[in-house]
Amino acid sequence: MLLEQRFVPGLAIASYIVGDEQSGAAVVVDPTRDVDGYVDYAEHHGLHITHIVETHVHADFVCGSRELKARLNDKPTIHCSGYGGDDWTQPYADQHVKEGDSIELGDVRLGFLHTPGHTAEHIGVTLYDTSRSEDTPWVLFSGDFLFVGDVGRPDLLGEDAKKELAHQLYNSVFDRLGVLPDITEVFPAHGAGSLCGKAIGSRRSSTIGYERRYNSSLEEKPEDKWVAALLEGMPLSPPYFKRMKQVNRDGPAILGPELPGQKRFAAKQVNERLCGECLTIDVRPKEAFAAAHIPGSINIPLGQNLPTWAGWVLPYDRPKLIVLDDPSDMPQVVTHLVRVGFDDVEGYLEGGIGSWETAGFELGRLGASSVHDLHHELSSGAKRTVLDVRTDSEWDSGHIDGALHIHGGELQDRFSEVPRDKPVSVVCGSGYRASIASSFLKREGFEDVTNVIGGMSAWKAAELPTAKK
Structure with a gap:
């Protein structure tokens, strides 16, 4: 038996391909939309993908079942939960x-276990190597039900559903999970960094026995107390999660083997708005964006966090035009975006920001300051708003006294809370999120905006005064 985990950093997605060497058949569990990796792995190992399994209707990325089936000439069978109701x-x-x-692949057998709580329809997938044991599952593909060190959050369907789902999750943890032995290995659909749990561990797999012993969410306690502890301190969920749920329920559009966004736009075409209502997304590093950018563009630097923050802050009803330094990065940018449902990438600025500069078009700039500069200004009584765009837990662990706290993902709905009559210094953990937030403030018409380089990490390293909750 072959078992391969495919992990996507940033979104922290884990998907799996299992192959039976005897029959040459393979199954993919919880595929992402960029399916080349599964196809290439199967071809390299002499396998043909015959089955695709979804553990649940995902909220944080576009599922790849339809894309993978289409890529393989509609031959694989897609298996989804039968517990979804209307x-x-x-x-x-x-x-x-x-x-x-069950699904039979030579010596490999897959079974299904209904594990509601994260979602009502959620199923776990048990994997048996029948050449070794017919009765004991070797692996549980636990989806978003059970993570390393955590369980799936039950609050993604809204306030009305979360308590009911939390109680369902309690029953799944202490009843449904009980049928599995300690030796069964656990391979979840997410790792550390995913917002589908509250405190997911950094390891990519575990065992049922280890989780029973050391996962605090598996410690038995009265149901009401367990539910209350589970729901306490749940992180804010991005608004795009609701959209992903609907897309994955109904079935995402099939992209085909060619990624969108291949068209090149000259600077003159961009200036003349030949891209129509395109929103300009600048994926260059925050320092390059600060030095010069197209006015009104949004900065989300290229990296593993691009898809998460694109989902947090970008609209789904406008096409996108990309500004980047190296055109060879465009496939990576588009892959990040289509994973979270942004299929409307029109193309990119040919020649990068240099072509815009040499064409003589207007440039936008963003201020940058060190933590020492900011501290000096504040100490001298300068009128300045410090806007902290970190999470609640980061804020509680220490912040600049007098700062205004607005989570970066909520800023677009809370611009009115930011004073317009004085300069704004934006701070996050290191400067990445602050650059995103600063670009939105500039687009909204705030004139004097500064990104605090190094953020609170630099502020604390410099041992500057910090307030706590």
Whole structure:
């Protein structure tokens, strides 16, 4: 038996391909939309993908089942949960599975376990190597039900549903999970960094026994107390999660083998708005953006966090034009964006920001300051708003006294809270999120905006005064 984990940093997605060497058949569990890796792995190992399994309707990325099936000439069978009812049954599935159903691949058998709580339809996938044991599952693909050191959050369907789902999750943890032995290995759909849990561990796999012993969410306590502890301190969820749920329930559009965004736009074309209502997304480093950028553009620097922050702050109803330094980075940028449902990437600025500069078009600039400069200004009584765009937990761990706290993902809905009559210094952990927030402030018409380089990491390293909750 072959088992390969494919991990996507940033979104912290883990998907799996399991192959039976005897029959040459393979199954993919929870694929992402960029499917080349699964196809290449199967070809390299002499496998043919015959089945695709979704553990649930995902909220944080666009599922790749339809894309993978289309890439393989519609040959694989898509298996989705049969517990979705009227609201969460995925119509594009070839088979809606329930407990008692199985998939046979030579010496490999997959079974299904209904594990509601993160979502009502959620299923776990048990993997048996029948050449070794017919009765003991070697692996549980736990989806977003059970993570390393955590369980899935039950609050993504809104206030009305979260308590019911939390109680369902309690039953899944202390009843449904009980049928599995300690030796069964756990391979979840996410690792550390995902917002689908509250405190997911950094390891990519575990065992049922280890989690029973050391996962605090598996410690038995009265149900009401367990639910209260689970829901306490749940991180803010991005608004794009709701959109992803609907897209993955109904079935995402099929992209095909060619990524969108291949068209090149000359600086003159961009200036004349030949891209129509395109929103300009500048993925260059924050320092380069600060030095010179197209006015009104949004800075989300290229890196593993690009798709998460694109989902947080970008609209889905406008096409996108990309500004970047190296055109060879464009496939990576587009892959990040289509993973979270931005299929409307029109193209990129040919020649980068240099072509815009040499064409003589207007340039925008963003201020930058060190933490020492900011501290000196504040100490001297200068009128300045310090805007902290970190999470609640980061804020509580220490912040600049007198700062205004607005989570970066909520800033677009809370511009009115930021004073317009004085300069604004934006701070985050290191400067990445502050650059995103600063670009939105500039676009909104705030004139004097400064990104505090190094953010609170630099502020604390410099041992400057810090206030706490």
